[in-house]
Amino acid sequence: MAGKIRVVVAKPGLDGHDRGAKIIARALRDAGMEVIYTGLHQTPEQIVETAIQEDADAVGISILSGAHMTLVPRILELLRENGAEDVLVVVGGTIPTDDADELKKQGVADVFGPGATTSEIVDFLKGAVPV
Amino acid sequence: METLFAGIPLDEVSTSMTINSAAAMLLAFYLCVGEEQGVPRSRLRGTIQTDILKEYIAQKEWIFPPEPSMRLVIDMIEFCAQEMPLWHPISISGYHIREAGSTAAQELAFTLADGFAYVQAALERGLDVDDFAPRLSFFFNAHLDFFEEIAKYRAARRIWATQLRERYGAKNPRSWLMRFHTQTAGVSLTAQQPEVNLIRTAIEALAAVLGGTQSLHTNSFDEALALPTENAVRLALRTQQVIAHEVGAVNTIDPLGGSYYLEHLTSELERQAYEYFDRIEQVGGVVPAIEENFFQREIAEASYRYQSEVEAKQRIIVGVNRYQLEEEQPLEILRIDPALEQEQIERVQAVRNRRDSAAVEQALAELRRAAEGDTNLMEPIMAASRLYVTMGEMCDALRDVWGVWRETPVF
Numbered sequence: 001m002a003g004k005i006r007v008v009v010a011k012p013g014l015d016g017h018d019r020g021a022k023i024i025a026r027a028l029r030d031a032g033m034e035v036i037y038t039g040l041h042q043t044p045e046q047i048v049e050t051a052i053q054e055d056a057d058a059v060g061i062s063i064l065s066g067a068h069m070t071l072v073p074r075i076l077e078l079l080r081e082n083g084a085e086d087v088l089v090v091v092g093g094t095i096p097t098d099d100a101d102e103l104k105k106q107g108v109a110d111v112f113g114p115g116a117t118t119s120e121i122v123d124f125l126k127g128a129v130p131v
Numbered sequence: 132m133e134t135l136f137a138g139i140p141l142d143e144v145s146t147s148m149t150i151n152s153a154a155a156m157l158l159a160f161y162l163c164v165g166e167e168q169g170v171p172r173s174r175l176r177g178t179i180q181t182d183i184l185k186e187y188i189a190q191k192e193w194i195f196p197p198e199p200s201m202r203l204v205i206d207m208i209e210f211c212a213q214e215m216p217l218w219h220p221i222s223i224s225g226y227h228i229r230e231a232g233s234t235a236a237q238e239l240a241f242t243l244a245d246g247f248a249y250v251q252a253a254l255e256r257g258l259d260v261d262d263f264a265p266r267l268s269f270f271f272n273a274h275l276d277f278f279e280e281i282a283k284y285r286a287a288r289r290i291w292a293t294q295l296r297e298r299y300g301a302k303n304p305r306s307w308l309m310r311f312h313t314q315t316a317g318v319s320l321t322a323q324q325p326e327v328n329l330i331r332t333a334i335e336a337l338a339a340v341l342g343g344t345q346s347l348h349t350n351s352f353d354e355a356l357a358l359p360t361e362n363a364v365r366l367a368l369r370t371q372q373v374i375a376h377e378v379g380a381v382n383t384i385d386p387l388g389g390s391y392y393l394e395h396l397t398s399e400l401e402r403q404a405y406e407y408f409d410r411i412e413q414v415g416g417v418v419p420a421i422e423e424n425f426f427q428r429e430i431a432e433a434s435y436r437y438q439s440e441v442e443a444k445q446r447i448i449v450g451v452n453r454y455q456l457e458e459e460q461p462l463e464i465l466r467i468d469p470a471l472e473q474e475q476i477e478r479v480q481a482v483r484n485r486r487d488s489a490a491v492e493q494a495l496a497e498l499r500r501a502a503e504g505d506t507n508l509m510e511p512i513m514a515a516s517r518l519y520v521t522m523g524e525m526c527d528a529l530r531d532v533w534g535v536w537r538e539t540p541v542f
Contacts, residue, residue, distance in 0.1 A: 016191030019232045019318075022431050022542035023438050029542075039540040040191050066358070066467065094322075096357060096464055114322040114355045115451050117442050 005033040008056045010047040015065035027118035048078040057129045058088040132160035142170045146177035152194040154181040159516040178219035184245040188426040189231035199533040210509040212263040219268040229272035232434020240407035248417040264306035273335035274316040282396035284342030313339035314348035320355040324450035328352035357464040495528045502532040
């Protein structure tokens with residue numbers, strides 16, 4: 001359907017903590033977005049492939065394993081290599097503040113930590129994705 | 132494993148290992164260290180988690196599909212029943228189910244349903260219930276709702292004892308007893324005003340002790356942010372020591388038994404658990420319920436409801452949706468040196484280079500062959516472990532035979 005924001009919610013790496021990713025996926029869907037949830041144990045390559053195939057406006061990456069400084073830059077790099085750098089990348093999880101700052105410098109649109117509400121994430125995406 | 136236990140006599144310690152899909156290999160490595168130290172299997176004491184069902188339900192660290200995974204678990208239970216009388220081959224876990232977002236009643240019901248599924252599978256293997264049930268152990272969460280949590284532990288004991296005696300015909304009273312470990316709720320920790328987590332954890336720990344837990348893990352106050360610092364871990368330990376030595380909480384068993392409120396809550400949770408047992412039964416049992424996403428859907432519903440209550444401020448979380456600070460003090464957190472990964476990779480490479488590679492290949496071929504048949508896999512896994520076959524290599528061999536599990540996620 002035209003005009004709907006398309007979001008891929010992704011869980012990279014071996015991290016099995018999917019509580020947050022599922023809550024976000026459902027909240028975005030309830031807010032009227034098209035949500036594709038990748039499921040667990042995805043490689044950066046698989047996530048970028050899904051984002052491109054699904055013609056996503058945004059990718060939401062959920063990481064609670066501590067591997068964000070390895071996985072997120074790799075996803076950004078792959079998006080650029082595939083000419084998909086216009087896809088908005090947001091990250092959620094247990095990300096220390098200085099890591100969040102570094103990821104934003106590298107091109108992540110925003111980082112949502114513990115305590116972030118679903119409504120602020122919905123509002124952010126609605127504001128940041130041109131429809 | 133040798134490096135980890137160098138200088139630690141295995142007959143003088145009890146060891147707990149949190150490993151599930153590859154539990155059989157880790158147990159075999161531990162047994163190998165015992166062999167090197169001259170400690171017989173019969174004297175090794177400890178617990179290994181092994182609970183694969185809750186992996187499909189909640190923690191999501193699986194490798195193989197449910198059926199061969201269950202076989203591996205029962206192989207371990209059988210092996211331990213025959214060879215390791217002081218070992219707990221499984222810790223049937225509600226902790227992760229709760230962390231994934233379940234309610235207390237769901238944690239109770241799903242964990243016990245998993246427990247009954249293991250009992251049933253072991254009976255189908257031909258084991259006598261009294262030969263293995265006394266070594267089954269459990270692991271529960273200690274969440275914030277103080278009285279509900281205490282009632283949950285009491286209901287768990289009551290259901291287990293009744294079912295083991297009446298449904299499974301256990302005659303040894305030790306088979307009726309539920310032994311359980313408890314950990315305070317990781318999900319209740321907040322990144323905002325993290326020192327407040329010390330108070331949450333203390334109250335959760337007290338509920339576990341009043342509910343009669345056999346062992347306890349208190350989380351550190353900085354774990355919503357990162358792995359804990361040493362100072363935070365020490366404070367978590369001191370929390371237990373205050374409860375153990377200062378406040379008299381351990382002076383009697385079941386101190387709240389007889390309280391009208393606690394008894395009511397216990398019966399109510401018990402009733403809800405039996406309702407869930409019926410629903411699981413209707414789907415065909417635990418494994419079919421996993422395959423149909425029954426548990427995953429129930430948990431996702433409950434966790435979404437919880438989050439909605441927090442955002443609507445129907446559920447107050449101090450420092451998060453009320454009593455916030457404008458300016459949070461930055462907290463010093465633990466950083467892990469990424470070079471450690473490389474060092475570990477090099478250690479594994481060095482071990483591989485020292486091995487007899489023909490013997491390794493043969494051991495892996497034996498393991499594959501055994502997996503295709505129906506003999507107990509513990510001895511072929513032990514044989515491979517003695518030759519320093521790695522966990523990854525053994526899992527690859529089993530993947531060749533059994534394939535891997537993929538879930539269809541629901542949200």
